[in-house]
Amino acid sequence: MPELRYLEDVVTLEFDVEKCTGCQFCTWVCPHGVFAMDGNRAKVVDRGACMECGACQINCAFDAIHVQRGTGCAAAIIASWFNGGKVSCGPTGDADSEGACGETPKGSGCC
Amino acid sequence: MPGSKVARPRLDQPFVIGAIDTPFGEVPVIPAALTRADRVGGYKVRWGIGRYTYTVDPGLYALGAPDDRSPVLVSANYKLSFDALRRELVGRDAWILVLDTRGINVWCAAGKGTFGTDELVRRIESAELSFMVSHNIVVVPQLGAPGVNGPAVRRDTRFRVVYGPVRATDLPAFLDAGMRATPEMRRVRFTARDRAVLVPVEAVNELAIAAWVALAGVLLSGIGPGWYSLARALERAPIAVLTAFAALLAGTALAPLALPWLPGRMFSTKGAVAGALTAAAGLGIASLAGLALSPAALAAVALFMVAGASFGTMNFTGTSTYTSLHGVEKEMRVAMPLQIAGAVLATALWIAGGWF
Ligand code: SF4
Ligand code: SF4
Numbered sequence: 001m002p003e004l005r006y007l008e009d010v011v012t013l014e015f016d017v018e019k020c021t022g023c024q025f026c027t028w029v030c031p032h033g034v035f036a037m038d039g040n041r042a043k044v045v046d047r048g049a050c051m052e053c054g055a056c057q058i059n060c061a062f063d064a065i066h067v068q069r070g071t072g073c074a075a076a077i078i079a080s081w082f083n084g085g086k087v088s089c090g091p092t093g094d095a096d097s098e099g100a101c102g103e104t105p106k107g108s109g110c111c
Numbered sequence: 112m113p114g115s116k117v118a119r120p121r122l123d124q125p126f127v128i129g130a131i132d133t134p135f136g137e138v139p140v141i142p143a144a145l146t147r148a149d150r151v152g153g154y155k156v157r158w159g160i161g162r163y164t165y166t167v168d169p170g171l172y173a174l175g176a177p178d179d180r181s182p183v184l185v186s187a188n189y190k191l192s193f194d195a196l197r198r199e200l201v202g203r204d205a206w207i208l209v210l211d212t213r214g215i216n217v218w219c220a221a222g223k224g225t226f227g228t229d230e231l232v233r234r235i236e237s238a239e240l241s242f243m244v245s246h247n248i249v250v251v252p253q254l255g256a257p258g259v260n261g262p263a264v265r266r267d268t269r270f271r272v273v274y275g276p277v278r279a280t281d282l283p284a285f286l287d288a289g290m291r292a293t294p295e296m297r298r299v300r301f302t303a304r305d306r307a308v309l310v311p312v313e314a315v316n317e318l319a320i321a322a323w324v325a326l327a328g329v330l331l332s333g334i335g336p337g338w339y340s341l342a343r344a345l346e347r348a349p350i351a352v353l354t355a356f357a358a359l360l361a362g363t364a365l366a367p368l369a370l371p372w373l374p375g376r377m378f379s380t381k382g383a384v385a386g387a388l389t390a391a392a393g394l395g396i397a398s399l400a401g402l403a404l405s406p407a408a409l410a411a412v413a414l415f416m417v418a419g420a421s422f423g424t425m426n427f428t429g430t431s432t433y434t435s436l437h438g439v440e441k442e443m444r445v446a447m448p449l450q451i452a453g454a455v456l457a458t459a460l461w462i463a464g465g466w467f
Contacts, residue, residue, distance in 0.1 A: 001303075001371050001372075002371045002372065004301055004370060004371055004433060005376060005433070006376055006433055006435065007376055007377070007435075007441060007442065010435060010438040011435050011437055011438065023262075025261060028256075028292070028297065029253060029256035029274055030297070031253065031254065031277060031297065031298060031299035031432070032299065032433065033294065033297070033298055049433070050435060051435045052435040053222070054257045055221075055253075055256035055257040058228075058256070058257065058258070058259070058260050059256055059259070059260060059261045059262065061260075068436070068437070069257070069436070070435075070436030070437075071429065071436060072428055072429070072431075072433075072436050072438060072439045073428055073429025073439065074378075074425045074428045074429060074442070076429055077439060077440060
């Protein structure tokens with residue numbers, strides 16, 4: 001099966017190797033193998049695969065990673081034009097609405 | 112039970128089969144194996160029935176007969192997430208710590224932050240986890256990571272977050288390997304099976320749009336020489352309705368299923384191709400069946416199926432597992448003007464088809 005890949009050179013992921021302590025958290029949390037260890041520090045090995053989920057940033061205790069996280073969802077983006085809010089799952093973007101994604105990938109077999 | 116310090120889940124939930132007595136209240140016992148009722152409930156919810164109320168009480172559960180050395184596995188209070196975890200643990204003993212995600216699955220809830228650091232820390236405390244286990248590890252599903260600051264949990268509690276595999280099916284192997292995940296277990300996939308499961312959800316979500324399009328198509332069908340004719344509307348209506356629903360099917364079923372094999376990276380491109388193929392097949396069958404459409408109507412049908420399917424598939428970005436916000440924004444800037452132009456032109460051609 002051909003590999004599913006989205007657009008290259010669009011994501012906002014930034015990595016500051018100087019701040020990295022090599023704690024490995026980013027390599028554990030990234031669902032797309034964007035980070036790998038390179039000796040005692042992390043390295044971005046597949047930037048184009050990043051989906052801007054933000055898992056690496058929130059789990060990096062050393063502020064080495066920055067990404068404008070968000071939901072890669074056209075329906076959520078359209079909804080945000082009408083409610084003027086930020087792009088988030090759900091028609092209203094609040095925590096109680098699951099919105100357009102419904103069951104999601106996300107539900108089939110994941111924890 | 113907001114307010115009380117130790118909030119135990121209710122024992123009268125249908126899947127609870129017993130209770131363990133502790134100084135901090137009774138912990139409900141649940142079996143790993145799913146019952147018929149669990150499976151029927153899961154099936155219904157996939158078709159959108161009662162999705163937002165398919166919940167379990169948050170808090171600590173005992174799966175099997177766990178003791179103070181048994182692993183603690185964190186989950187969401189969406190019953191489908193909870194059950195996906197349960198059924199992989201047949202023959203094992205574990206504590207399940209359910210966070211209040213308001214009935215939303217782990218990944219989506221993590222994106223919103225309801226499956227998050229604060230809630231995890233609160234639940235560790237309110238479940239008296241320190242009393243229940245002698246170790247200091249909580250296994251958080253990897254897809255919960257966008258909401259959880261692992262290092263901060265360690266700072267605020269005596270527990271350390273270990274990220275489990277992406278898929279619950281890998282949990283047994285992960286646990287048996289001493290809580291180590293292989294790189295494969297850490298990768299999100301989007302398999303044919305994942306996509307197939309999502310098709311009904313997606314199709315139902317967009318059904319209303321297709322119905323409105325069909326209705327508009329039927330109304331416009333009557334326009335032609337002599338301004339408006341009900342007979343003409345009724346004669347042309349079936350094609351308009353079929354076109355709307357074929358576009359829906361192409362965009363929300365065919366394209367998602369054939370996703371890896373359709374050309375292009377943008378979902379809108381993949382959808383447009385699926386729409387074109389469906390239009391070619393549909394119009395081919397129609398002409399073999401002896402249905403004669405005017406050139407304008409023919410062009411309207413084909414064009415609408417391409418534009419409509421493109422839009423339908425673009426909405427599948429949110430359901431997929433690998434699109435980024437800034438990627439989708441870029442895609443929409445490119446695709447939406449074309450989709451809108453296509454739909455407007457198709458409408459004009461359909462109206463023109465009343466004459467020609
Ligand atoms: S989480 Fe931060 S500090 Fe740890 S390895 Fe990754 S970039 Fe380096
Ligand atoms: S934002 Fe998500 S997908 Fe991108 S590198 Fe970080 S963890 Fe990986």
